[in-house]
Amino acid sequence: MEIAYPVGTVRALMATDQVTDATRRALTERLTTETQPPQFFSNYELNLLRTICDRLIPQSEHHRAIDVAGGIDSRLAQGKSDGWRYDDMPIDEDTYQLGLAGIDEAAQKLFGQPFQQLSDTYQDQVLRAVQQAKAPGESWKKLRADRFFEELLAESTYHYYSHPLAQEEIGYVGMADVPGWQRIGLDQREEREPERSK
Amino acid sequence: MHYNKQPTPVDAVVIGTGAGGAPLLARLAAAGLKVVALEAGRYWNPAKDFATDEKAQETLFWTDERLSAGENPLPFGSNNSGTGVGGSTLHYTAYTPRAQPDDLMLRSEFGVGEDWPWGFDQLESYYEEVEQLLGVSGPSPYPWGPARKRAYPLGPLPINGAGMLMQKGCKQLGIRTSPAANAALSAEYYQEGVGYRHACTNRGFCQAGCTIGAKASMDVTYIPLALRYGAQIRPESFVTQLIKDPSGRISDVVYSRNGQEERQRCRYVFLCAGAVETPRLLLLNELANSSGQVGRNLMAHPGLQIWGEFDEAVRPFKGIPGAIISEDTHRPQQADFAGGYLLQSIGVMPVTYLTQMTRALGTWGQDLKKAALAYNHVAGINILGDCLPAAHNYLELSGEKDSRGLPKPRIYFSNGENEKRMTAHADTLMRAIWEAAGAKNVWAYPRNAHVIGTCRMGMNPTTAVVNPDGQSFDIPNLYISDNSTFPSALSVNPALTIMALSLRTADRFLTNNKRL
Ligand SMILES: Cc1cc2nc3c(=O)[nH]c(=O)nc-3n(C[C@H](O)[C@H](O)[C@H](O)COP(=O)(O)OP(=O)(O)OC[C@H]3O[C@@H](n4cnc5c(N)ncnc54)[C@H](O)[C@@H]3O)c2cc1C
Numbered sequence A: 001m002e003i004a005y006p007v008g009t010v011r012a013l014m015a016t017d018q019v020t021d022a023t024r025r026a027l028t029e030r031l032t033t034e035t036q037p038p039q040f041f042s043n044y045e046l047n048l049l050r051t052i053c054d055r056l057i058p059q060s061e062h063h064r065a066i067d068v069a070g071g072i073d074s075r076l077a078q079g080k081s082d083g084w085r086y087d088d089m090p091i092d093e094d095t096y097q098l099g100l101a102g103i104d105e106a107a108q109k110l111f112g113q114p115f116q117q118l119s120d121t122y123q124d125q126v127l128r129a130v131q132q133a134k135a136p137g138e139s140w141k142k143l144r145a146d147r148f149f150e151e152l153l154a155e156s157t158y159h160y161y162s163h164p165l166a167q168e169e170i171g172y173v174g175m176a177d178v179p180g181w182q183r184i185g186l187d188q189r190e191e192r193e194p195e196r197s198k
Numbered sequence B: 001m002h003y004n005k006q007p008t009p010v011d012a013v014v015i016g017t018g019a020g021g022a023p024l025l026a027r028l029a030a031a032g033l034k035v036v037a038l039e040a041g042r043y044w045n046p047a048k049d050f051a052t053d054e055k056a057q058e059t060l061f062w063t064d065e066r067l068s069a070g071e072n073p074l075p076f077g078s079n080n081s082g083t084g085v086g087g088s089t090l091h092y093t094a095y096t097p098r099a100q101p102d103d104l105m106l107r108s109e110f111g112v113g114e115d116w117p118w119g120f121d122q123l124e125s126y127y128e129e130v131e132q133l134l135g136v137s138g139p140s141p142y143p144w145g146p147a148r149k150r151a152y153p154l155g156p157l158p159i160n161g162a163g164m165l166m167q168k169g170c171k172q173l174g175i176r177t178s179p180a181a182n183a184a185l186s187a188e189y190y191q192e193g194v195g196y197r198h199a200c201t202n203r204g205f206c207q208a209g210c211t212i213g214a215k216a217s218m219d220v221t222y223i224p225l226a227l228r229y230g231a232q233i234r235p236e237s238f239v240t241q242l243i244k245d246p247s248g249r250i251s252d253v254v255y256s257r258n259g260q261e262e263r264q265r266c267r268y269v270f271l272c273a274g275a276v277e278t279p280r281l282l283l284l285n286e287l288a289n290s291s292g293q294v295g296r297n298l299m300a301h302p303g304l305q306i307w308g309e310f311d312e313a314v315r316p317f318k319g320i321p322g323a324i325i326s327e328d329t330h331r332p333q334q335a336d337f338a339g340g341y342l343l344q345s346i347g348v349m350p351v352t353y354l355t356q357m358t359r360a361l362g363t364w365g366q367d368l369k370k371a372a373l374a375y376n377h378v379a380g381i382n383i384l385g386d387c388l389p390a391a392h393n394y395l396e397l398s399g400e401k402d403s404r405g406l407p408k409p410r411i412y413f414s415n416g417e418n419e420k421r422m423t424a425h426a427d428t429l430m431r432a433i434w435e436a437a438g439a440k441n442v443w444a445y446p447r448n449a450h451v452i453g454t455c456r457m458g459m460n461p462t463t464a465v466v467n468p469d470g471q472s473f474d475i476p477n478l479y480i481s482d483n484s485t486f487p488s489a490l491s492v493n494p495a496l497t498i499m500a501l502s503l504r505t506a507d508r509f510l511t512n513n514k515r516l
């Protein structure tokens, strides 16, 4: 995908006094977190999850990869919840483990190979089958496939777009709010807001 | 058990410091009562602690897990509940419309739902008082509802891109709009107990906490006032038990703080823990439920959002999110439903926008990346409509324990026929408005917002939990003041009414007890 917004805007703003200390701390931590060995998942599961997340939200070639799967792993390891769960779903830990096994099972049943061995196109077909609750396999008798997909996609989106590098991608600079915003109407831009290339 | 060394009881313990707890805390303290507030959440210093970042600000949300059941399961966490000194007002968007008189008389008007046990005249002066204290910014005159006796203390806030688009679309369809009333300061404002509060700088981050005190959350308004009058606040104090004495009154409140169990003796209890935790606490303690109505009558506003992409740059994080309002749909002509709704323009932060989109549309892969690139060009509009109580919507204790070892609440919610019709009406109308404003790639995010009604107020002890003064029918020294006592959901955002009702509850209590 072509670059829509210039690279480096958020990182440059983070170094200025247009960002508060608390904001800078939060974003810096995210920028500097290195990929960790799994704490909750097995190595196999984490690799599988990473492959899936990269299909759901393709990484940009203009910055290093954002560790979405690692974000999910670390949340589950800390036993953190987002405050609610669909009543017809198992606890988050079981949901992820069952769901990952289910995706591999569906890959086997549909294309005769584990998910990670498949081509991008076949991987996408497996994921679409899960999303539409049409994926084959025993796992999905214990877990609602469409809801698992919704949870996985929403959480992946959350980890990806919370990252300063992803925010650069979409031209978001709302974190640079120390001076406030005066030009807030339609088509009004302040100098520190990046413009989209035509 | 570790006992707090408090041999003499305080006059009142207030549980929860949100929209329902804080105003009452200040009022009781001002009347000279010895009051202690117990608050599960932390006492934040927004200027230092709050980041302008959605993920970092999750600490403001109530994240003890809740189970969402029914056909339209309600999301909680970031969508529905907060914690901290100030409660959910720490992250509310600060829309503060008043209810209209007919909102309180739904049954009289339509033969469905419930009437409130008293009329608009009982709220009006409190609305005014709250608006003046918070420094609400809004237009005077305001185009809908009874004429205001007093102008809003401040003029309206500046209008952002989404607001301008809503004005444009509505104008073409002949729908009246107005700048909205928002509890954020359009100019510096003097606040008793605080000093001058800073004007809003249009950072658009209200839902993640205001760092400059421009938004009237309780921690910069009623809480400092309460402290000034001598109230004591104990943050990070999670209430688990209300202990009855042999006469049937509550004598002690038990709570855990820093992993220790403590206990506070008291003469009165004001339960203000919100419409989920209040009934949960009563059910856990098997209290105040001779009517069997605790947890029943759960309502949630139809809150359908319509989003679209525009040629113009909107940059929807800038400006007060809810800049423009219309109440022309308060009682739509030829409607096939009871009650009505209001229309509001909405700004949005990127993570909220994109996660909502993935849940509603299931967009992923390159399609998602493309939709995300349009973020700076999106704007939204939403409704807030009345919801009827129904037997299938309620809260119960589940068999599953949470991290504190207490049963998780299970909340059933399914939209009834009335909510479905209202939502369909609004869907058609808002799509037309957005089309007229020039939107492309329009999509709908169906949602219900705000949990309401789980400890209903009413005249009849067999169908209500508290009387018209907010006092428990079963336990005379227990009052409830939060979103759970509303007999009907109202067709407006609830916080202003919760605060007004909180002051009324305090005044009724003080009058009934001749100031104790
Ligand atoms: C994102 C978002 C935006 C919103 N925007 C608006 C808006 O624009 N306008 C509007 O009118 N409304 C808005 N609301 C709704 C509004 O914030 C709530 O309706 C209102 O704050 C509810 O008041 P309450 O007193 O019932 O509960 P809360 O304000 O939630 O307060 C309850 C308090 O009790 C504490 N508590 C709970 N259990 C215990 C316990 N066991 N022990 C001790 N303390 C406990 C909690 O920590 C919390 O602080 C919004 C809500 C959300 C989530």
Ligand code: SF4
Pocket (backbone or CB within 6 Å): B184, B185, B199, B200, B201, B202, B203, B204, B205, B206, B207, B209, B210, B211, B212, B213, B214, B215, B319, B320, B321
């Ligand atoms: S928009 Fe205004 S009130 Fe809201 S968070 Fe920003 S400065 Fe505070």
